Amino acid sequence: MSGKKSNPPRLAIWWLRHACPGSDNDALAGDLIERFREGQTRGWFWMQVLIAFAVGALGEIRLHWPHFCYAIAGSSVIALSGGTAMPAILWKSVQGAGFWLHWWTLPWPLSQLVLELGPTALLALAALPVLAAGLAINRAFRWVSLLRTGVINLALITLGHISLDFLPWLYRPVPGDPDSRDLIISGGVQVLLFFSTFLAAAWLGCLSPRHTDEYERQAVHARLIP
Amino acid sequence: MARRIYLGEMELMVLLAVVRLGDEAYGVPISKELLILAGREVALGSIYAALDRLQQKSFVTSLLGDPTPERGGRAKRYFRVTPTGVRALKMTRTALTNLWSGIPLLEGRRS
Secondary structure (H helix, E strand, O other): OOHHHHOOOHHHHHHHHHOOOOOOHHHHHHHHHHHHHOOOOHHHHHHHHHHHHHHHHHHHHHHOHHHHHHHHHHHHHHHHOOOOOHHHHHHHHHHHHHHHHOHHHOOOOHHHHHHHHHHHHHHHHHOHHHHHHHHHHOOOOOHHHHHHHHHHHHHHHHHHHHHHHOOHHHEEEEOOEEEEEEEOOOHHHHHHHHHHHHHHHHHHHOOOHHHHHHHHHHHHHHHHOO | OOOOOOOOHHHHHHHHHHHHHHHHOOHHHHHHHHHHHHOOOOOHHHHHHHHHHHHHOOOEEEEEEEEEHHHOOEEEEEEEEOHHHHHHHHHHHHHHHHHHOOOOOOOOOOO
């Protein structure tokens, strides 16, 4: 057997170790190498790694389903509220926020802060009840989780909004309306970016899965040990 | 609301393989045991996912062996069933036996 043939694909091992969700991918990599050296092919090795990735990803979704529901709800709110064009959504939100907050009467820079944070706060808060319900069903509800998620989401969306000011090449003029600009990013990609932002905020804001696991372990013991 | 405690089909098969293998229960022998005894070719990633779920439920424990050159310097992760796991297996067997019994169609008799 040649050297290349006796060695498993390096990229697959790297993928398994660094990109696959899972608790102990090192042991799994060792098992795959052991089977490979018993005569399995490189194709088999890659297939096993891809299955491990898919299984791990599904496991993460199963474990963190309230976060995914929150991200889906949040990005849906954005997609459904006036299309997917971000400036239009933000402007509508500003109008709504301005009506309630009277931001134009506030001294600068408070007015600017409210102008920037008002719409993002509305967007970030709109889907929080979904996360709260999911956490409650999962028996992992904590007010601090919601608060953290809301604040992190607020920060991330605001950061994204402000960073657009430094990327003028992302805008194109709207034909027939010299005062308006439109993002060159397609609506679907924008929604996907919002989905990622909401997911990241929920991921960071909520408790570690250790808490849920511990609860599950206690429930198993309570049921099995009389 | 009490959380439902049960063993899925894959978890049950993997847990039984762990019990059968005793001190030699790690990924590769478990997959071979499932292939030989159950006729199921299961991906190692799926076996580890099932083992992780079993460990979360405290049905198995795991410990790392020594790294070996045949495995690219990676250690084996050995699994061992816990008393809670044995109890869960017995409960599952009782439930399945109860469901199985008294069905003439499955016992080869005509009703």
